[in-house]
Amino acid sequence: MQSIKIAILGCGTVGGGVAKILLERADELRSKAGVAIKLAKILELFPARAAKHHDLPLSLFCGTGKDLTIPESQKFLQDIFGDPTIDLVVETIGGSGPEILSIALGALQNKKHLVTANKALLARHGAAIFGTAVREQHAVGFEASVCGAIPIIKAINECLTADDLHSISAIMNGTSNYILSKMEAEAKPFEEALTEAQKRGYAEADPSLDVGGGDAGHKLLILLKLLFGLDLAVEELPVRGIKEINEDDLAFAKEMDCSIKLICYAKKMDGQVSATVQPMMVKRTNLLSKINGVTNAVRLIGRYAGEHLFCGAGAGSLETGSAIVSDIVFIARYGVKAVRDFAARDCRFKSFNELAFPYNISFETEDIPGITGIVATAIGKQHINIDTVGHNRHSSHKAIFSIATMPCTHAQIQEAIEDIQRHHPSCLASYPKIIPILE
């Protein structure tokens, strides 16, 4: 193969970035891949708009330059699939519905390598897509699907291959991290920080996938498959977003010398993997606590090499585009050797709540003497060691204080709370908030 020909499906933010880099860096990419990389076709419903927006030649687009109808675009898609000179298809349409799955599988079944940034698709249909890739002996590049420009997929698959990576903690949603950073640095409430993120283009009009933790969950599911061979359904991963985080939580975090981050966490122990996405109080001695704004970061811990940290841009047209183009270079260089079998390995999923973890529990109680004793006694009865009892904030007849525990399970904490509710029914003004502490 003296050259590799590329078709891009969908020329929005990411697809446009891919096209731009392929055109601008053609010489350098050829020298890195060992073969010429040629952008042959772009399929896009609104070619004129995309060409203008990304400053691309209209001649690269399927059709005459006019907007395409759905039947027209389907015909062009079949042309691309039927064109034996096209070696690799970039899917930058997005979505995880049956049409997109069928496009991804169709590319592979038509003997084209597939490169995609589509985390939702891989989280839901990874087994089908990787299975098809192995059967068809064509590669799937998906570096861009997790943490944009950070080369975390290749770090795991190609670089840290000698180690036994047993734990991951990561900031993989830039929108949430931007909002939490703003809330902490400028003492803004959640809604205000969200509005600012939307104004800057860091959050969608409907931000629920970002701030609800779903997007981060998709990314963690992909990494769980690579790291541990774990095939988990989206619904099986416990996910909690950042909407519930308020200024009291941030104040407790500060008192504990922590920052609050939306953490994707997983740990393998004795053949069992626990995983979760949820806000955690991250100790300031942990570099993840220093990652602010839309930046993403992944911390991996291995048996031999200890801690690794990877930080970089989690999103953006050229940022994500550069990850896709790096996949193209890799596949162009290594061809069929780039096909990987991510077969399920022998490991069991265990609820995160069964892990012993340090927690911060914040209590809203009656503001009367003796309450701290009641709470601390109930916690002690569950054999939970207390690390710190925070300052008591007194607000409108309520006391608010937090207790940081030594490692214990979520279930132990729930037992303690039930014990308080049972024996002192009027003590707790609301159900305590339980946030893991990441050291």
Add this chain to the structure above:
Amino acid sequence: MQSIKIAILGCGTVGGGVAKILLERADELRSKAGVAIKLAKILELFPARAAKHHDLPLSLFCGTGKDLTIPESQKFLQDIFGDPTIDLVVETIGGSGPEILSIALGALQNKKHLVTANKALLARHGAAIFGTAVREQHAVGFEASVCGAIPIIKAINECLTADDLHSISAIMNGTSNYILSKMEAEAKPFEEALTEAQKRGYAEADPSLDVGGGDAGHKLLILLKLLFGLDLAVEELPVRGIKEINEDDLAFAKEMDCSIKLICYAKKMDGQVSATVQPMMVKRTNLLSKINGVTNAVRLIGRYAGEHLFCGAGAGSLETGSAIVSDIVFIARYGVKAVRDFAARDCRFKSFNELAFPYNISFETEDIPGITGIVATAIGKQHINIDTVGHNRHSSHKAIFSIATMPCTHAQIQEAIEDIQRHHPSCLASYPKIIPILE
């Protein structure tokens, strides 16, 4: 090829780590490489000691278990080179003299892939080694030569291939970073921090290669070749170590909200590359300032994806061993495709001192009124903008204060100092210390 057979030359700290991982992880490594990876032979002058120290079977070692003479070891080396079943040689002997170069070249010429952690050898003889590898079509793996376990070589060669990486700043000597961290956190003088590093095994009995910047320089030279195609002789790279850093510098750094780090720096602009290794004051907003102890970190900046940061263990038996084994896996998987030509590219080396950079200049002067005015005026005459004038410390008839500049060249600062010396001969008690500020 159903299996790949390995010989390890030199079973010290790193070689022993490699052997241990190859034996412990044989099954996992086979699944990642796609072929079995078999440790066939270890050549070591003191086999019994090494076997005991690393808990390895003595049967793997060349000879009968007794210490080898040099002629014996040379014979065993020729046996390994002449053995057509050995596919890959790991060189973990160290040194950069003609014997080691001849071993490295000999492995390739005898049609064996070469994996090495030897930064000094590659910094001095990279062109010869990589040239031989291309001619013989056998690969050189050298992940372990730069920053131990951090996969920075593959990050550049295999991962960030779409981007135009134009700048690097990195902490690549753990010993120096440990010493500087101790000096800053515990207000220890250099000598005391060095002694502690030696006690903990972080510094050699002769620490000059570490604290003098030479070791970091070797690593930067390797990265300059990968990033910019620049073949620079060891003597051409301006290198300054950390010995001159004292408590005044740390106090000035603190005042400027900086930490002092030994920084490997390079930047490409208009086809010219500037590079240096020297202590810099790193702003606390830059994550490199947060990297403490023996940890290493590399910050790369690219045209498309912006900033990347990679942190991890820079040294250690299993840490460095894991990087070597990851190279073995990579070469076992990709074979001859892993051969890379690092041919020189068209770029010129430009002195770091010609770069416009913000600097901190600390002055030791007579303690009389008017001095700040004299110094500030001389700086202004060279068209250097002043960012901050630090507090004046008064000690035994001398005043010590620092001035932080906006970006200017080292030559401009030298001009200003000469101007002061010319017109106010008794003003400066010593030649001012000039430290770049990294933002």
